[in-house]
Amino acid sequence: MSNIKILNTEILSNNWYTLKKVTYEILQKGEVLVQNREAYDRGNGATILLYDKEKQSVILTRQFRMPTFINGNASGYLIEACAGLLDTDNAEDCIRRETEEETGFKITHVEKIFEAYMSPGSVTEILYFFVAEYTKEMKVTEGGGLEEESENIEVLELPFTEALGMIKTGEIMDAKTIMLLQYAALNNLLG
Template sequence: MGNYRITKVNTLHEGWRRLLLLTIRIPDGRLIEREVFDSGDAAAVLPYDPIRRRAILIRQFRAPVMHSGDDDTLIEVIAGLLDGAEPEACARREAMEEAGVRLRALELVGALWSAPGATTERAHLFLAPYALADRVAEGGGLAEEHENIEVLEVDLDDLARMVRDNTITDLKTLALAQALLIRHPALFERR
């Protein structure tokens, strides 16, 4: 592999995200074109309360999911685009905006390509313990972004069941729920 080279970049649309048309010279010398959503990196975080054995998820409207024929909302972890911030700062900012939770310690799970065949987005994934006292605001997202987020505090047993039953349909949420199960199995033991 190798010897691929971008020879031309055209901006097809500039809006919330940019849609680019890349012209690429492939190893045999031919030119191919690929459409790419250029959005930059994102951060996603799964806050969990180890004392009360709960995790915070959110439910929000997702136009692509609705367009594909599914429900118009999706249950997911807290996430947002970096917008020039460091991944840790973004995770903390989004946790406060979307769920009203103040995060201190962040445990990096990894930086993973969201959908490498279509977007430049790489998601920095974190787990983050929190306590009831860290729920300092209502959350719900920013009104100017029309997020209308519903904050869900789910029991860790229910989260584990959602993983087992394949009811989590968002990839970053599944990755973080599985990471919590693997990295902190004691949280899921019967007490």
């Protein structure tokens, strides 16, 4: 039984995604409190780390991210693991589609490793994390994203140890990417 009761939900913005103001009652320490919070609903997503054991390399992407630019990232570009919103797909179908669109690799086997809320104080999104091996034979297009989505994605193939080092230097600042690289290191994914 939940100790939370939604009293009102107001849509503040429904432009790119949906921003809601939620008024609710919550039972805390025997007292019923009324609180308001804003929640940004952008849908759920999936992300993947592509790795090659033989070459000891990973596939990452680089793209412009406006929110980072307005919050101090001088170039606005981030190095990231491939990712995308589920839309109407399940997480596995989504990540297969996004991998091909963004990186140009048509992967055959994906492994789901965990799920995580990425910013639970304000964003509803759950992100599904995957890993998959790739080979040069799986490269079917140049990747780079979809033109109709105004994507301009650079595909990077990096030595795994270099990618790990880029966390320490600050060249990789994206949370999902850091989580995937650390998962690969902790689980000896590249052997």
